[in-house]
Amino acid sequence: MSESAVIHDSLKLPCPSCGSQLLYSAKFKQLRCTHCGYSEEIDKSNDKVVEQSLKDAASQAVNFVPEALGKKVFDCQNCGSKFMVESDKLKVKCGFCGSTNVNLEAYQHQYIQPIGIIPFYVSRDEAETLFSDWIKKGWFHPNKLKKLAALEDLHGIYIPCWTFDAQTESDWQGEAGYYYTETVRVRVNGQMQTQQVQKVRWQWRSGHLSHFFDDILVVASTGLKQRELEWVLPFRLEETVNFDPRLMLGWESEIYGIEIDKGYQIGEGIMENKIRQMCSAQLGGDTQRNLAVSSQIFSQTFKHVVLPIWICSYQYQGKVFHFTINGQTGKVNGEKPLSWIKIAILVLLFALLIFGIYMLRQSGVLQ
């Protein structure tokens, strides 16, 4: 087995100065000793973050030994996520669904190792501030939410992702429609009148689109949904560094639950949607019909990377809401419950305003 094929036997990293534990600190962007403050710079090299052929994906899989990272794999009985935590963590709670019904899983698995990682730059303190600022914004959200700012359920998790590159060649054909108006004479109640009628002139067209897709990002997580990642895009993927498990010291991380072939299908779906949009733009017109696109996708490559995400899930009136924070850029987004009382008050105020204007008009104050 080549050196790069196994996750390094870093185990827990003792501090060379005092023997205590080194952890990765997002605040200092360094490996730091929590006891004496000893610090080590992280390696910013990215020479190993290279595209790998999708055809050879199967041969990339190796046996995965989480203990080598000083971590244990937990399996959530509620949502099915598999995530790694520090092995001495006593009480484990699923970061995705909040369930405490998680079991230690003996993890024997063929696994494609990440080649790249974006380290956490947003610390827990910063994440809490970003989050509570965001939750307070907006008029429609219940007051109780503002008090939820004490966020015990905020988890910083390294999320597994696939990125895909591909060259695509597409032939398209369709009809572009252009609006014009015609004046027609019609009989209305026995009287002849002229009317403007909108018509469409159709024009058949065809063409070719050549497009290279770079880094189509697909979540390989079972716990985090694709749209929950898309809420907080983009990442500065060009800052991805060589995968180094030391950057995970003190952090949770998830193991991919969406295999490479399934991930690629999702990626291909994303590409096909974008191709259709681009072909539609080439076809042009005010409106369109019968757009048919036939594409060839080839030279597919992939990278397996892990990305830093702060997630929070909490229950409000029996419903689970999810939020995410981009652990690199600090972008926050997610679901907020609406307050029906506040909406009802707004609707009522609006109705009163309309009624007031109407009354003023009636009384001749407003013309």
Ligand SMILES: [Zn+2]
């Ligand atoms: Zn130390």
Ligand SMILES: [Zn+2]
């Ligand atoms: Zn769960």
